[in-house]
Amino acid sequence: MDTQSPESNLSIPLEPGLYIVATPIGNLGDITLRAVDILRRCDRVACEDTRVTGKLLKHLGISRPLHRYDDHAPPRAREQLVGAMRSEAVALVSDAGTPLVSDPGYRLARDAREAGIAVTTLPGPCAAIAGLTLSGLPNDRFLFAGFLPAKEKARADVLVELGSIDATLVFYETGPRLLKSLWAIGELPGDREVAVARELTKLHEECRTGSAAELAEYYEAHPPKGEIVLLVGPPGEAAPTGDPDQLLREALETLKPSQAAAQVAKATGLDRKALYARAMELKAG
Template sequence: MTTRASDEAGGGAGRVQPDGHGTGQFSRDRISSDVVAAEAGPADHESGHGPDCGDQGGDQSNGSPGPRQHADDPEGKAGLPPRPGRRIDPGLYAVATPIGNLGDMTPRALDVLGQADLVLCEDTRTTGRLLGHWGVRAKLAPYHEHNAARMRPEVLRRLEAGERIALVSDAGTPLVSDPGYKLVREAAGAGHQVRAVPGASALTAALSIAGLPTDRVLFLGFPPAKPGERRSSFAGLAHEPATLVFYESPNRIARTLAELAELLGPRQAAVARELTKLYEEVVRGPLPELAARFEATPPRGEIVLLIEGHRTPAREVAGEGDALPAGGALDAAAVEKLLPPLVKALGANRAARLLAELTGAPRKAFYARAAALTGDDDAEGEE
């Protein structure tokens, strides 16, 4: 799972990875005047891994194997499956890589990456360290939002020449909130084979353990960064029945949860972080409680946020008008606990309005207390 904003990524706002070329002893082969291909292998990189590729040296305590020898080992003595005798067909391969635990690297992914004439990656340093860990030698070239438009014609030319090209992201399944869809579309449109080599995905991993419905899912990538766009986007999801899935950064998760609680109500949600890593954690609960928790204790690591879809309250179906959603009631102790972090995240007026919606009590009952927390004693000043 990576965080980037790009027309290639098909949505989601976030940080942009640096335009880095791999480190170590690189070859000087060029696939164009703009891109240097790097030879990745165990002699070319340190044994460590980037933040998206698990702990250095493999997390033995978390089921990740340690370093391997060269993948060419014909006897499979390095601990990897023997290299299949059949050469992979020419074409473009979208190859999934681990999101944290190196043990999730599949034998087929290693084989395809080892046979590829070129591996396109977001950051050659990250992918180079990963492949070096497994003893796989591959020629690497960066493919990201800054060079994608320049790279695509050259990649298509190489496919036309019958080459085998792999596309990976820094972690997880390519094209899931990552660059690449335009390359896939143009390669398929030109008649080249485009094949999936599936594996780890933060999206599917989180869905499998969140405890929310999975029969209908809407993946939304990263929320918009601008406050107005975020609120408009969230408000537009109020009546969406599918389980909602976002990627979010740890420094924004508390604010996102608070805004979603205000606009969607006390829906059940799950915050999944550090998936497949040593400190994997899934926190489940109503949106207001999660907002309060992470405002008080900011999390670390990359995050997947899942929220239950809209459900028509049973009392509303029965004709009782603006009934609160089932499970929306909060007792006095819960309100007292939620009020300070909600005021901090939303301000006195919006926090009071949210608590009024959750409890059915008048907004003024909460606004006086909320205003006191902000140092504003003019309780009559609310809109």
């Protein structure tokens, strides 16, 4: 095991190649000593946003040439970076967390490997894993699926495709799209526990759990900001069925008619439109 401190390595040049460096997802104290060492000794840094990475390097007291590399970078930019790796140490970072996780960096790593260039990874912070550990949902089997599609049908199709998998599902989501995703998750069969983890590692870190309907109700009243880790527990036993009117009355105590109809439809398998019409009658009566 190498027990040398980062300071003692400063005079030792890095071997040429690609160094995949995880950076903090919020709390700057989460960067590893090894990551600091590589960022100090590399020849250049490829990053999503030079402003974001520039602030991190300034905080660390490091100055290195920065090269933008993101989803919009042309193939030529990737070719140039791979060419540089033949004689230089190139560090790859994302704006936050582990590069290549829901991130275009995999293309750079793939091309480097195909070119016979050494690729080294430095593990560290990852929002998906942090959210999973915080949620309390089963983590012996989980599936990370990145961001859910923005369009309603595509989002529903993805959830149907993944919904039968006996594992906790892990998604990234944004504040403005959270409610739509929660209601789409609420359409899945089975008694699902859902978790919303946000502001991870920051001062106001939170993780709320409950049903999709319960969480949607909360976040409708408290609109969230920033990026979110959205987790869906594996399928459980179906909710007990009963008299539809009674189920609707109970649901209407806390939910809007449309939400109550969706919840009872999931529990009973009855037509949601018919249940909505009945919920409006009960609400009015």
